[in-house]
Every structure is written in structure tokens, then in C-alpha cells.
Amino acid sequence: MDGDYLKALIVFGALLLSMPLSAAQLDLQLGANSRIWQTEELLKHPQVQTLTVKDDVSYKKDMTYRAVPVAALLGGIKPEDHLQAVALDGFAAELAAAPLLNTQGSRAWLAIEDPAHPWPPLSAGKHSAGPFYLVWTDPQAGNISPEQWPFEVASIKRMAPVAERFPALLPDPALKADDPVNQGFALFQKNCLACHRLNGAGDAQFGPDLNIPYNPTEYFGADFLKRYIRDPQSLRQWPQAKMPGFSAQVLPEEDLQMLVGYLKHMVGRKVKP
Numbered sequence: 322m323d324g325d326y327l328k329a330l331i332v333f334g335a336l337l338l339s340m341p342l343s344a345a346q347l348d349l350q351l352g353a354n355s356r357i358w359q360t361e362e363l364l365k366h367p368q369v370q371t372l373t374v375k376d377d378v379s380y381k382k383d384m385t386y387r388a389v390p391v392a393a394l395l396g397g398i399k400p401e402d403h404l405q406a407v408a409l410d411g412f413a414a415e416l417a418a419a420p421l422l423n424t425q426g427s428r429a430w431l432a433i434e435d436p437a438h439p440w441p442p443l444s445a446g447k448h449s450a451g452p453f454y455l456v457w458t459d460p461q462a463g464n465i466s467p468e469q470w471p472f473e474v475a476s477i478k479r480m481a482p483v484a485e486r487f488p489a490l491l492p493d494p495a496l497k498a499d500d501p502v503n504q505g506f507a508l509f510q511k512n513c514l515a516c517h518r519l520n521g522a523g524d525a526q527f528g529p530d531l532n533i534p535y536n537p538t539e540y541f542g543a544d545f546l547k548r549y550i551r552d553p554q555s556l557r558q559w560p561q562a563k564m565p566g567f568s569a570q571v572l573p574e575e576d577l578q579m580l581v582g583y584l585k586h587m588v589g590r591k592v593k594p
Contacts (some may be wrong), residue, residue: 333338344436345452348476354396360452363433371591372430374456378470378565379443386432386440386456392422392439394401394431405480405524406471413524414455414471414515415483420463427463432456448473465566466572468515472555483510483591490514492583505583508576510565519587521594527563531584533593538585546584547577 343361363369366389375586376385398404400419408414421429434440434451442449448470457465484491490509509519516528531537537546549556551567571582 346559347431347453347474349394350476350478351395351397352425352479354368354398358394360433360436363389363431363453364435366393369372369433371378372432372456372458374430374432377456377468378455378460379450379472382440384440384456385456386430387435388420388430388432388456390424391429391431391455393423394477395421398422403480405478406474407476407478408471409473409475411526412471412473412515413526414468416469417511420469423463423549427460427465430456430458443472443569444583461570464571464573464576466512466567468512471515483514489520489522491590492586493590498547501579505579505581505586508572508580509583512572512580516564518590520590522592525571530594532587536584536591537583538581539588546581550577 346360347358347363349356349358359460364387369387369389370386372388375383387421395404395418398418398421400422402418404416404418404421405413418428423429424435432450432454434449434453440449440451453474454472455470455474457463457470460469480486490506491538492500492506513531514523514525517523517531518525519531520533521530530589537549541549545556550567550572551569553564554566567577570578
């Protein structure tokens with residue numbers, strides 16, 4: 322590649338970065354209440370407000386947004402429903418509807434990036450969390466995990482429950498409903514399924530499969546798997562690492578034990594994709 326061509330590419334890239342953001346659209350696929358919202362419509366929503374989020378999960382600092390309560394956008398959705406928030410890059414967060422519908426305690430908000438006032442990039446060379454970002458106020462009250470803060474959201478869809486869509490994820494059906502393994506399966510859906518598949522099942526495009534060819538409980542010794550889940554960078558570091566740590570506040574020790582218990586259980590239930 323000659324020098325002039327390289328310079329032209331650099332100038333063009335700088336020009337793109339300097340251009341103002343364009344408006345975006347959010348696709349809500351909710352059955353009879355499906356709707357496509359434009360940025361301008363959401364910024365004029367009757368319930369939009371200026372919201373300060375303390376210690377934002379993605380930006381690692383306090384952030385102020387224009388935001389609408391997610392519950393105000395989910396017409397016809399019931400607490401027992403299941404939703405999936407899909408990001409522009411394919412990240413798919415599995416979300417129980419009940420917490421999204423809360424009006425007290427932990428509350429979910431759709432933050433809207435105004436093209437006239439863009440948010441900062443998430444890190445050097447990266448995009449912002451926009452155009453739409455699902456954020457929470459008082460997340461500790463509901464044990465909201467980092468995976469429940471999807472950014473660059475493009476659509477929110479009502480889906481069949483994970484267990485129906487991906488039977489290869491299911492523990493032994495002979496186990497009682499309240500068995501710790503089944504509780505661990507629920508925690509896996511909440512905290513892991515947005516980035517990982519298991520037995521080839523799931524919509525994730527990011528992390529490795531957690532059972533094929535090997536389950537992490539098969540190659541992490543002693544309590545190193547728990548340590549890895551708590552703080553991935555404490556065990557291995559590389560520039561493109563994306564896995565967040567799960568603090569005891571987000572994933573209490575008893576929950577972590579049940580999550581690892583589910584993974585151990587699934588070693589005996591491998592199903593090759």
C-alpha cells in the first residue's frame with residue numbers, strides 16, 4: 322500500500338469520526354404492540370426525562386442520559402413474558418420481563434443518544450453505547466447483572482423462554498424444580514447466555530461454548546473458575562478481553578456456587594452441535 326493511499330484512508334477515517342451522528346430506530350417486536358421508534362420520537366416521548374446513572378456499568382463512572390422508562394415502551398408485555406434485546410453487533414441479552422416492568426426498586430430505562438449531543442466512546446477507537454442503551458437505577462435492589470445492561474441496542478423482541486428455544490441447555494428433567502442445579506440454570510441464562518453458548522445452543526456470537534468440547538469445570542482447577550468469574554483479568558489478560566467481572570454484590574457467593582454447579586452438571590449432558 323503506497324503512502325498517498327494510506328494517508329487518504331486516514332483522512333477519510335478521521336472525517337467519518339468527525340461527522341455528526343445520524344438518527345437511529347429501535348425495533349420493538351412485541352406481537353400486537355410491535356412498533357418502530359425513531360430517535361426523535363423517543364426524545365419527545367411524554368415520559369422522557371434527564372436521568373443520572375451512578376457508576377454506569379459500561380462507562381465505569383456516573384453518566385447523565387435522556388431516558389424513557391422501559392416499562393412505558395412494553396405495551397401488552399406481562400411479567401411472565403421473556404424478551405431478548407439485540408445489539409447492532411449481534412449481542413443478544415436474554416431478559417425476563419418482570420424486572421423491566423418494575424416501577425419501584427431497580428428500574429430499567431432506555432437511554433437515547435441525541436445525535437446533536439453524542440455520548441463519549443466506550444474506549445479509545447470504540448463507538449459510544451448508543452444509539453440506545455438499557456440502563457438501570459438502583460440495580461443492587463434487584464441483583465441486576467452486567468449482562469442486563471445491553472448497549473448499541475437495535476431491537477427488543479418478545480421470545481419463547483430459553484428452555485423452549487434451546488432444549489440442549491436443560492438440566493436432567495428428573496431434578497426437582499427447586500434443585501440448586503435448576504437454580505444455577507436460571508443464573509446461567511441471566512449472566513452467561515448473552516455471550517456464551519452451551520452444547521451449541523444459544524444466540525451468542527462472542528464467548529466460547531461452555532460445554533463443547535470441554536466445560537470450564539473440566540480445566541479450571543480448585544476455585545480458579547470462581548475467581549475467573551469474579552475477576553477475569555486477575556487470571557489472564559489480553560487487550561481484546563471483553564468478559565466483565567461479577568462481583569459478590571451482583572452474583573452472591575451462594576448464586577455463584579449454584580451457577581458452577583449447573584456447569585458441572587452439564588458435563589454429563591454434552592450434546593454436540
